[in-house]
Amino acid sequence: MDILAYTYGYAAHEAEAGITYDFSEINLWQSTPWRSLSHGLFLTMLSMGLIVGAVAVANPATAQVLRSGMNGEAVAEVQSLLRNQGFSIAYGANGAGRGRFGPQTETAVRNFQRRAGLTVDGIVGPQTLSRLRGGGPGTGGPSPARPSARVSMLGPNSKGDQVAELQTLLRNKGYSISYGADGSGRGVYNQSTINAVRQFQRDAKISVDGIAGPQTFAALRGGTAAAAAPARAATPAPAASQGQYRINTRTRPLNVRTGPGEQYSVATTLAHGTVVNVTGQTNGWAQIAPGRFVTTRFIQRI
Incomplete structure (x- = not known):
């Protein structure tokens, strides 16, 4: 809008000062009567082009289409x-x-x-x-269902869209919940969901019962758990689970991530056979250094 306001203001100034332009050297279209084209109209066209370009840059959703073969x-x-x-x-x-x-x-x-x-x-x-x-x-369609205050008491054996939303909120905060290879675990309050809820409640310092009630949902939606997963250290493991482990991937290197989950970025990799010191574990991830985690599937106690 600022661009249009400036354009019309300057066009008024030109009209008052008797300024004219000859656009005949601009050969975009041979049939266009450039000499008689209003300079105000020309500036308006130019401004609209700038606005469209700015919108495309400011809104990636309108400027980018992702398809097979693309990376990033x-x-x-x-x-x-x-x-x-x-x-x-x-x-x-x-x-x-x-x-x-x-x-x-x-x-x-x-x-x-x-x-x-x-x-x-x-x-x-x-x-x-x-x-x-x-x-x-x-x-493009209806908003995902959100649990209301009246029906948001979720626990073992609960199923449906409310459970699916709960799982998404937990996963977005870095808690590990498995849907299974076929995705059938989404929307099912299974054991991994119970474990994630308990861990979140513990991190958020609210009552730990594995039940997702209004207080748990409020903490998940409002971030009152101090963005628990991204910054938290692994839960101290029992002494029997701490100590030295060997990376056991047979051939490929093992990713070391910045948090306890696959959604965290890869900080480095460790070769098969590397010995690491595990200081804590959480939801199938072992902490081997501050801000460094590996999956427990590929480590073996020495």
Whole structure:
């Protein structure tokens, strides 16, 4: 709007001062009567072009379309959003698949589009990305269900969209919840969900009972757990679980992540056979140094 205001203000100044322009040397279209074109109109056209360009830069959703073969952080974000909704995308043992739009990601996108009632083309455009992020009716469909204060007491054997939202909130904070290879665990209050709820409640310093009630949801949505997972250290492990372990991946190096979960970035890798000192464990992840975690699946007690 500032650009348009300036344009019209300057056009008024030109009219008052008797300033005219000859645009005949601008040969964009031969049939355009540039000599007689209003300078105000010309400036307006130029301004609108600048505005459209600015909008495209300011809003990546309108400027970027992701498809098979593309790489980068935008693809990694889509993969995380899909995984959080229960779609299976494997990054590989060394995490090399993260940020790569390969066949698994395309399949997951198609399945999501089919479930969301969108055009199924395997391409992540503005509408698909908006729905993945939880967009409402104005961006392609209804908002995800959110538990109300009256019905938000969730516990073992609970199922449905409210449980799925709970799981997504926990996973977004770095707590490990497995949906299973086929995604059937999404929306089911299983043991890994109970464990994650208990760990979050402990970190948030609220009553630890494994039940997701109004207080737990308020803490999850409001961040009152002090963004628990990203900054927290591993839960001190029993003495029997602490000590020296050997990396056992047979051939490939093991990713060392900055937090206890696959959604955290890879800080470095360790070769098969490397000895590490485990100081704590949480939800299947072992802490080997401040801010450094490895999965317990590939370590062996010495």
